[in-house]
Amino acid sequence: MTLVLDTEENEAPRERSRGGRRPELRRLAPVLLPVCICVLALWAPAFVFHTEPRAMGTGLGPAAWPRGILALLALMALAWALRDLWAIAVAGRGPSLTAAHEEESYAWGKAALGLGLIVAYGALLPWIGFATATVAFMSIWCLAGGLRNPLAIGGVALCGTVGLLWMFMGLALMPLSRGQGVFNDFSIALLRFLGIY
Numbered sequence: 001m002t003l004v005l006d007t008e009e010n011e012a013p014r015e016r017s018r019g020g021r022r023p024e025l026r027r028l029a030p031v032l033l034p035v036c037i038c039v040l041a042l043w044a045p046a047f048v049f050h051t052e053p054r055a056m057g058t059g060l061g062p063a064a065w066p067r068g069i070l071a072l073l074a075l076m077a078l079a080w081a082l083r084d085l086w087a088i089a090v091a092g093r094g095p096s097l098t099a100a101h102e103e104e105s106y107a108w109g110k111a112a113l114g115l116g117l118i119v120a121y122g123a124l125l126p127w128i129g130f131a132t133a134t135v136a137f138m139s140i141w142c143l144a145g146g147l148r149n150p151l152a153i154g155g156v157a158l159c160g161t162v163g164l165l166w167m168f169m170g171l172a173l174m175p176l177s178r179g180q181g182v183f184n185d186f187s188i189a190l191l192r193f194l195g196i197y
Contacts, residue, residue, distance in 0.1 A: 031088070034080035041074035064172050113144050129179025129187040130168075134161045162194065170196045 045067055121137045128136075138157035147153055168174045169191065178187035191197040 031081050031084045034077040034084065038074045038077035038081065041070045041077065044070055068167070110144055114141075117141060117144075126177050127180055127183070129183045130176040131161055131165060131187050131190055132179060132183055134164060165191070165194060165196060170194075 117137060117140055121133055125133050135157045138160050139153050142153045142156055147156075165176075168176055178184045178191075188197065
């Protein structure tokens with residue numbers, strides 16, 4: 001009982017005057033992960049791209065998409081850190097890396113399915129092509145995540161695939177796999193329809 005009273009007395013001076021509670025330093029520790037991700041994503045191009053690629057012909061060049069992905073990664077990590085800081089300081093909740101309820105358990109089946117999907121995606125890519133593999137990957141990923149509306153799944157998979165095709169093949173001019181046999185013919189027809197070829 002004395003230990004509890006001592007703890008309360010020790011924590012009292014640490015309370016903020018306006019918010020009522022000042023978060024403990026250990027509660028802020030998980031926020032360091034997204035902050036580090038943001039800093040590394042912004043800092044990485046200085047080490048990865050030693051020379052600025054020269055623009056040849058049309059397109060942004062091969063360095064454009066990694067820079068864009070790193071910039072988006074930094075933006076998302078910053079949003080993650082700000083959300084966790086708000087949750088701790090204003091809403092009085094824990095950071096997103098901590099479970100909201102102790103009874104929640106890790107979904108090992110979904111994690112194994114996700115890893116299997118990634119491995120299958122990489123293995124099937126040379127055979128069925130980027131477009132077909134990406135549509136299938138995104139569709140199954142949405143289903144595994146709990147999305148059941150066919151229009152929403154189809155929209156995410158098709159729009160995401162078209163966006164990635166334009167980003168990688170249209171703008172960055174990367175020669176992604178078109179697949180073999182009928183998949184190659186389908187990929188060429190799709191790329192011509194989209195105006196990439």
